[in-house]
Amino acid sequence: MEWCSAPTEKLRVNGAALEYACYGPLPSEAPTIVLLHEGLGCTALWRDFPSRLAERTGLGVLVYSRQGYGKSDPVSLPRPLDFQTREALDVLPGVLDVTGVDRAILFGHSDGATIAAIYAGSVEDRRVRGLILEAPHFFTEPSGLASIAAAREAYESGDLKAKMAKYHLDPDGAFKGWNGAWLDPGFAAWNVAEVIDYFRVPILAIQGRQDQYGTMAQIEEIENRAYCPVDTLILDCEHAPHQESPEPVLDVVGEYCARLIRIEAAQVIPA
Template sequence: MQPTTPSIPQETLWIPTPHGRLYAERWHPSGAPAAQAGGSPFVLFHDSLGSVALWRDFPQQLATATGRDVIAYDRLGFGQSDAYPDRLSGNFVRAETRAGLQPLREALGLTRFIALGHSVGGGMAVCAAAQHPEDCRGLVTIAAQAFVDDGILAGIREVEQAFAQPGQLERLQKYHGDKAAWVLRAWVDSWCAPWFADWTLDEELPRVQCPLLVIHGEKDEYGCSTHPRRIAEHSRGPATLCLLEGVGHVPHRERPKDVLQQIQQWLQTHAVE
């Protein structure tokens, strides 16, 4: 059963970067200015085909459940943000901290934050925590991958074939407009490229010092349980691992109540500022 989401104040933002504008939304649970909101705000990093809109009502639910501001943005090339000027680079996961998070923080004056990411966005959240150990007060990964394996690649190829069917690309166009084909190719061509085969989070994880919550579905079709265990075990901050039975790759959509409860409990247990 989906948790009820009361209406809360929401702000639309446009963030300038050297390569184009980023589209973002911010939810204020109390209606107070950001400086008065309780605790560090959440910054959400979306998945490979994702966008602000594809988080659906999870940001509102998260803001309501935690009493904290929640900020979600479309990475460059995705959603309502401007088109990406080229192909994704080989270090695109690590580079998102500089390309997206940094201009977002500068525009909004964020001195501290909690990084929360889904799928590849979870890897980006890990990189954000590793690169800003003093400012990142907490880290939540949902269905994140820690390395490339055959199971992930098989799942990507299966979805690629599905989108090759007539009319299927329109599903992405609803969220990404004329950038939809680029979004699909960016996902497939980066993860399946030979130059990405050796990618891992092994360099970043030991640099994560803040409290960490790792949420993963036991039936995740894009990453077995080795991924969340590796993330939890290799970080230096206190880690909480939550494996959800019968859940696939989108726990916050499949079991939102459980995900929100885990986040609330984690915030309280570790007194995340």
């Protein structure tokens, strides 16, 4: 693979071609922040955040579009209701394998945060050194489901489809795969909060107070259940703090990553 911001080929994981981009040092030279996008996101929709993150932290940054998003291969619909668990257990480890990332800090946004959390809480993978969860979802909330229903109206009757077509080869697949799963009646009882009980790496949780898709209850679930260190950054913004309030996010993420590196560098000398 090519470690650059505009690779000429895609990643091949489980037979699917996945769009990706890389910034900063190689995995052999420094830990790598792996960015996992939201339910309607993709590589391009992180905009300049990955490059700024690499510059601020001095670490490598890997971003990729999950199957069905961006310029990655399309996906069959409907998505299964456990699609986030499948992405975490069946795809994410393959991405780490093919990219050679052996010291990973998983940074997920929204559905991407849930995928990162499921992986960290389900798989004993020593490559994962830290966990940054931005606007995570561990269970459904009525207000969040109402916002997702409103997004369907915007897609069917507004300009959301045209906006998504600028970034996704298959905007219908990207939108309907996400929206259809979340609004399925069977999804109302979805709850993966148990994975928090098994976190064994330091956590940074980021949330906007005005997040239209999730409330502070998601962050409180982490604080109440986690046995490992938890730092939080709560901002006066909506669902995408890294876009709406990038400077405080970059500052706190930079401090968090620097602390992880200091901890790893410390040598414990037996008495």
